[in-house]
Every structure is written in structure tokens, then in C-alpha cells.
Amino acid sequence: MPHARLVSLALVLPLFAFVGVTFVAPLASLLSKSAYETRIHDVIPETMDVLAAWDGQDLPPEAAFAAIAKELPSARANRTLLRLSGAANRLQSGMRSLITRTAQRVPRTEFAGTWRETLAEIDEDWADVQTWIIIESAAAKFTLRHYLQALDLEAQPDGSIKARPQQERVYMPLLWRTLLVSLSVTLLCFLIGYPIAMLIADAPPRRRNLLLLLVLIPFWTSLLVRTTAWIVLLQRQGVINDFLVTLGFLRDDTRLEMIYNMTGTFVAMTHVLLPFMVLPLYSVMRSIPQNQLRASASLGATPIQGFVRVYFPQTLPGIGAGALLVFILAIGYYITPALVGGSSGQLIANMIAYHVQTSLNWGLAAALSSILLVAVIVLYLLFNRLVGIDRMRLG
Amino acid sequence: MSKTYDGEHWIVEGLDLTVQRGEFLTLLGPSGSGKTTCLMMLAGFEAPTRGDIRIAEQSVQGIAADKRGIGVVFQNYALFPHMTVGGNLSFPLEVRGMDKSKRRSRVQQALSLVRMSGFEERLPQALSGGQQQRVAIARALVFEPELVLMDEPLGALDRRLREELQFEIRRIHRELGVTIVYVTHDQQEAMVMSDRVAVFSQGRIEQIASPEVLYEEPTRSFVARFIGENNLVKGEISHVKRGVCTVQVEGGSMTAAHLGDLAPGDRTLVAVRPERIQLRPQTGAYANEFIAKVEDVTFLGDHLRVRFNLFGHAQFIAKLPNIVGHGALLPGDEVRLGWAALDCRALNFEDT
Ligand SMILES: Nc1ncnc2c1ncn2[C@@H]1O[C@H](COP(=O)(O)OP(=O)(O)OP(=O)(O)O)[C@@H](O)[C@H]1O
Numbered sequence A: 001m002p003h004a005r006l007v008s009l010a011l012v013l014p015l016f017a018f019v020g021v022t023f024v025a026p027l028a029s030l031l032s033k034s035a036y037e038t039r040i041h042d043v044i045p046e047t048m049d050v051l052a053a054w055d056g057q058d059l060p061p062e063a064a065f066a067a068i069a070k071e072l073p074s075a076r077a078n079r080t081l082l083r084l085s086g087a088a089n090r091l092q093s094g095m096r097s098l099i100t101r102t103a104q105r106v107p108r109t110e111f112a113g114t115w116r117e118t119l120a121e122i123d124e125d126w127a128d129v130q131t132w133i134i135i136e137s138a139a140a141k142f143t144l145r146h147y148l149q150a151l152d153l154e155a156q157p158d159g160s161i162k163a164r165p166q167q168e169r170v171y172m173p174l175l176w177r178t179l180l181v182s183l184s185v186t187l188l189c190f191l192i193g194y195p196i197a198m199l200i201a202d203a204p205p206r207r208r209n210l211l212l213l214l215v216l217i218p219f220w221t222s223l224l225v226r227t228t229a230w231i232v233l234l235q236r237q238g239v240i241n242d243f244l245v246t247l248g249f250l251r252d253d254t255r256l257e258m259i260y261n262m263t264g265t266f267v268a269m270t271h272v273l274l275p276f277m278v279l280p281l282y283s284v285m286r287s288i289p290q291n292q293l294r295a296s297a298s299l300g301a302t303p304i305q306g307f308v309r310v311y312f313p314q315t316l317p318g319i320g321a322g323a324l325l326v327f328i329l330a331i332g333y334y335i336t337p338a339l340v341g342g343s344s345g346q347l348i349a350n351m352i353a354y355h356v357q358t359s360l361n362w363g364l365a366a367a368l369s370s371i372l373l374v375a376v377i378v379l380y381l382l383f384n385r386l387v388g389i390d391r392m393r394l395g
Numbered sequence B: 001m002s003k004t005y006d007g008e009h010w011i012v013e014g015l016d017l018t019v020q021r022g023e024f025l026t027l028l029g030p031s032g033s034g035k036t037t038c039l040m041m042l043a044g045f046e047a048p049t050r051g052d053i054r055i056a057e058q059s060v061q062g063i064a065a066d067k068r069g070i071g072v073v074f075q076n077y078a079l080f081p082h083m084t085v086g087g088n089l090s091f092p093l094e095v096r097g098m099d100k101s102k103r104r105s106r107v108q109q110a111l112s113l114v115r116m117s118g119f120e121e122r123l124p125q126a127l128s129g130g131q132q133q134r135v136a137i138a139r140a141l142v143f144e145p146e147l148v149l150m151d152e153p154l155g156a157l158d159r160r161l162r163e164e165l166q167f168e169i170r171r172i173h174r175e176l177g178v179t180i181v182y183v184t185h186d187q188q189e190a191m192v193m194s195d196r197v198a199v200f201s202q203g204r205i206e207q208i209a210s211p212e213v214l215y216e217e218p219t220r221s222f223v224a225r226f227i228g229e230n231n232l233v234k235g236e237i238s239h240v241k242r243g244v245c246t247v248q249v250e251g252g253s254m255t256a257a258h259l260g261d262l263a264p265g266d267r268t269l270v271a272v273r274p275e276r277i278q279l280r281p282q283t284g285a286y287a288n289e290f291i292a293k294v295e296d297v298t299f300l301g302d303h304l305r306v307r308f309n310l311f312g313h314a315q316f317i318a319k320l321p322n323i324v325g326h327g328a329l330l331p332g333d334e335v336r337l338g339w340a341a342l343d344c345r346a347l348n349f350e351d352t
């Protein structure tokens, strides 16, 4: 390799390393948690080794019984047993008590010649192939369990996969809601942002800078401050309700519920994301020469025809960029719904945060994140097909 | 009419101009002299602050640009980048509600007029500057306006292309018989193309006349300086007699053509064309004869460009044909120069 290429390679290497360490690696490790997990496997590693060679038709060999009889009590002593019993119980109820009971009893039960018989004496379910199938799949390193859960599906004892009953579905409705909210917020931002951007782009220089500042100041203000400002405005005893009551439009008991629900989420998110729509639109509008509209008028087009046929089509790249930015930010939005969404205004990101911080079910959090990621990528590709990413302008 | 944008500075002042039907009129003037502003008022993008514009005796005051039916070619083309050439051309026809087959034939016609047939499907970005300009011209003509305005349409093109398109625009003007008001700051372009030229300076028309008249008979010193090359000599008028006046200049007196409004005692600038100057004329042949010192000589093939020191004016230029005897001039030589009274004109005084 020529010297110059080596040098340039050496120069970009730190950058690659930086991106690798700070972005690719954490992302990959998180995503892998959604399908690869050794936490449960490590509760009964020897048993799993034996079961690896098992065909799943008949009962497993004596070695499996011996291994699990050894590992369950020691797992109980290490306080890791709950991982296994919990996971197994999620696949079939009753597994928790079977495992807990067995782990307690094994040391106290007389050895009956083989471990197979000894365990069968503690609970006859150990003589059932089904029990072993569940143990094996609960402790498997590779598992689709989180994905099934994230998609509100469940594996049947016979191995088939079915949707959960309507009232037990949690994540899919939330995902749909998130998509719907993101799309609506994007649309709202477009409807509000387009005239604003046009106003700024057409203003004389002095006024233009002032207006741009009015867009940018909130943009530079802490998200938290802006969101709490909406609480002050929208709450039951807030500025807007007080105002309407004072004017007599509302009675004290009919104050509007504008926050801690979907309305709150909508209003605050639209406000917070608006600059991401306005700025790319503004930059595209500025690049359209003034004489385009003059040309269209000189050719006989009315101002409306000129806007629809000449101006608007030339702003499409800005609309695309703004919409994509707003949508992608909205779909992962977390703080605003958490603060002003109440319980009905929560989005999928809030659920992911819950599983990362509170329930510590990182596998599920990772699966939800991956699904979100795939949804975004699919939409992005779709968008690229329709609009063309290379035509976009990001301000 | 008059126009001010800010209420303080008059960009166009007391403009009074009549364009004949079918005429090719050029507005010529230096940058910032208000040419574009005039054109924009004609097109209806700006309103005159005072005065009125009439087209075929009808005032167009208050008629929006899109109702005037005037074709405009903009300096930087202003083609619609998201439409093909065909789309750009059929746009004015579509907004007029013309049906599809008729549109097609009109578009074809207009494209062949500017020799751009076969480019319908191209996007403007995929055309060269000259091609874009041809399309812009076709677009301004396709809806058959009677009046077409062109604002420095060739300003961005290189010289060869400019000359080619000047010729094309002339040809189109002749073929269609439309009225064209054309803006340029290139005097050569104005001379080549126009029936009449209006010379602008600071929002006023200095002179409006055919190219020949502008060159031969400038009535204002600004025009004399702006069109072609002129020696301008400061002086004061002493006598006026039958269209000829005597002007006192530094180191002598000159006899020049006299234009109406200057009286004895007035300061004046006398314009002398460099090519009208004779070297060593027969004694008594010309009203003006002077001894001048050669400063330097530039050889330009068919002629010599000689700089003289005359009337304390070290930049007095003469263009002398390259004939026997003229080649022998050397800096420092003192020679006799002469020119006819009617080849120099006493014009309004202007500090330079
Ligand atoms: N929209 C406007 N607002 C304020 N002043 C303007 C505006 N448009 C033009 N002017 C001023 O009017 C004067 C004349 O401008 P105009 O564009 O008519 O000149 P021009 O003769 O076309 O010059 P050029 O050859 O450079 O195009 C300039 O001093 C310019 O600054």
C-alpha cells in the first residue's frame, strides 16, 4: 500500500475507533441482549450441557437428572434460582413451584438408586418430557422470548405461537400509539411550521433575524424548562384554565383536562419538535430565488397557482428533511411524555425506560428497542423510495 | 413616472418613454442606474411611486403582473428547476387553460424557434447556460405576448455565446414582430441589437435614439463618454453662430458643433472622436488645428492608437489608420493634428 494511503488510514482510524467504542459497540451489545442471554443459562450450566445433546423425544438421560439435582439446590443457596423459575413459569404456570420445591427437597430426600426416580418421587412432573422442554427453552442462551413478549405473542406448550388475548396485550397497542402520535406530531409540526418558515424566509433581513431568534431561543432552552412551562399553562389550575374560568367560558368544575393525558403529550411534543421542522424548511425556502415566483406571475399564473405549482414543489426536500427529523425524534421521545403524558399519554420509549430502570428486564427493553429501530429503518427506506434521501436538505 | 423604494432616494426620476409597437428598444446604463427597476414596473412587480404606465393607451396601474400578459426573461433564467423543459414551456399555457394537444404543438413551435427541439424531457440543470437561456426565451414567447421584457438575458454567458444569442434574439424579433424592451449594460450589445437605445444614468434617460445617432450625435456628455470612445475637453463657450460655436480651451480655441441649450459664458465639455482626428492635415483644411506632443504609440495592426498631450490633457487619444508615414511617430515628437468643426460637439459640462 502506498505511504500516503497508510497515513490517511492512520488518520481516520481514531475516528472509527471512537464511533466503534461510543456508538456501535453499545448498540450491538444492547441489541444482542434482546436475543442472547446467559443469565438464566448460567443457573444450570451442566444440565444445559447435557440437554444440548438431547433429542427432546423421550425423557433426557440420567446425567441430566443428576446434574439438575445438583444444580438446583446450589442455585437456591446462591439466590439465582428465581431467574430460572421465573422464566420457566412465564412459559407455563406451575413451573415456579415445581422448581422451588425440588430445590428445597433434593437434599432431604433419600436417594432412590437413580436421580430419575428420586426426582420423580419429589414431583411426578419430572417424569414428563414437557417439563424438560420448558426448562431447556427457559434457560436457552438464544431466545426469542423477549421478542414474543414485545410483540404480545406467546408460545403455546405445543410450540406454536399465538397472539395474546386482547386484554393482555401491552406493547403492540403502545407501539401503534407511538407511531400514530409521531405521525400526528409530524403533521402538526408541518402545518404550523410551514407558514412560520415562509414568513421568516420572506421577511426583510432585520425582521428575519428577529423571527429566527424567536424560533431558536426555545430551541436552545432546556427541554425540561419548556415542558414544565406547559404544565404551568395547561394544568387544571393553570393559566389557560384560570383565564377561561375568569372570562366565564368554563365553570370551576368543568375545567379542561389538557395535561397528564394525550393532549398534553401532543401539545408539548409539537412545541418541542417544531424547530426541527422550521429550520430545514427555512433553509430550503431561502434558497428559492425570488424571481421564481415573479417568473410564474409573468407567465400568467395567479399567486395560488404559483404557490402550488412552482413554490411548494421546490420546498419538498425541506419538508422531507423536516418530517424525517421530527418523526424520528418523536418516535423515541421520552422526557416529554413522561412529564406531561399522565398514564394515557405514555409512549413506547417510556416503557423501554421502565424496563431498563425499574423492572431490570433488559432483554425485553432491548427487544422493544430493536422493534422500534426496525420500524424506523423501514419507514426511512419507504421514505427514501418515495422522496429520495439525496434530494433532502438538512438546513 | 418616478420610483423610490425608501421614500428618500429616487431610483427612477421623471422618466418619460414611449415604445413603438414592434420596436426593439434597449435600456442601456451603468450598474445601479435603475434599468431593472423600470422593467419591473413595466412587468407589474413594482408600482411607480408617481406617474402612470399605459399599454396600448390603457393604464395598467393596478393590474397584477399575472394579468398583464407580458413575457419576461430574467437575468439568471428563472427556469423552474423541478419541471422539464417541456413542463416549463407548457406552464404558461396550462394556467391559461389550453388543451393538451394544442399545448404540445405550441411548445414544439417555441422550441424550434430557439433551435432547441428535442430537449423537452431534459431538466434545466442538465442544460448549458446558453441552452437554458434559449429555453427561458422560448418560455417568455410561447404564450404569444405582444410585449417581451428581457433583463440582461445574456449577462452570464461568455462572449461567443453572447454574440450568437444576440443574433438569435434579433432574428426572433424580426420573425415574430413582437415588441421587445431589452436591458443591458453592454453598449456594444445595445448597438448591435436595437432599433433605439435609451441611455440611462441615475434614474434618468440621458438620450434616446437609434444606435447611429447615439454614436454620431450624442447630446449629452454622459452619452458621449458611455458610447464608444471620446476625448472630452473642458472649455468655455465664447461665441455661438449658426450651429457652430467657439470654445476657449486650455492653450487655444476650438470650433465645435453647437447644441441648443448652451450660451456664451457656459462651461462645456467638447467631445472629439479619436478616429476623426487627422495627422498632419493640409494647412487650412480643418477648423481645428493644433500642435500636440506624442506621449506614446500602441500598434494595433490595422490602426495605431496614439496618446497625445494636448490642451494640458495627457490622455488625448487618436486612432490613426496604419498607412505610410504614420508608423514613424515617436514619443516626444511634436506633430500637427486637425479635425472638422462638425466632428466635435460642445456638450453639457460635467465634472469628471
Ligand atoms: N427592492 C429594492 N429596495 C430598495 N432599493 C432597491 C430595490 N431594488 C433596487 N434598488 C436600488 O435601486 C437602484 C437601481 O437598481 P436597479 O436594479 O434598477 O439597477 P440596474 O440598472 O438594473 O443595475 P444592474 O445593471 O446592476 O442590474 C440601486 O441603487 C438599488 O440598490
Ligand SMILES: [Mg+2]
Pocket: B035, B036, B037, B151
Ligand atoms: Mg439590473
